[in-house]
Amino acid sequence: MALSYKTRRRLSLLVLVVxxxxxxxxxxxxxxxxxxxxxxxxxxxxxxxxxVWILPLKPIFIGVGQADPDAKTPEDDGNSR
Numbered sequence: 144m145a146l147s148y149k150t151r152r153r154l155s156l157l158v159l160v161v162x163x164x165x166x167x168x169x170x171x172x173x174x175x176x177x178x179x180x181x182x183x184x185x186x187x188x189x190x191x192x193x194x195v196w197i198l199p200l201k202p203i204f205i206g207v208g209q210a211d212p213d214a215k216t217p218e219d220d221g222n223s224r
Contacts, residue, residue, distance in 0.1 A: 146203070148211050154203050166196050 146154070170192045174185065197204070206212075 148206070148213055151203050151205075152207050155207050158200055158203065163196075 170189070174188055174192075179185070180188070
C-alpha cells in the first residue's frame with residue numbers, strides 16, 4: 144500500500160523532528176562505547192552513520208518537497224471560462 148502525499152509529509156516531519164535527534168544520540172553513544180579511534184576513522188564512522196539512516200526511510204522522503212500531486216487545480220473545478 145502506497146502512502147499518500149499528506150501522510151508522507153507528516154511522517155517525514157516526525158522523522159526529522161523526533162527520530163533524527165534520537166538517532167544522533169544513539170550514534171554518539173555507540174561510538175562512545177569504544178576507545179577513541181583515530182580522527183579519520185571516527186570521521187568515516189560518523190559519515191557512514193549519517194548516510195545509513197536514510198536508506199530505510201528513503202520512500203517516505205521521495206517527492207515531499209514537490210507540490211501535492213493530489214491537490215485540485217482551478218482547471219479541475221470545471222468553472223473555466
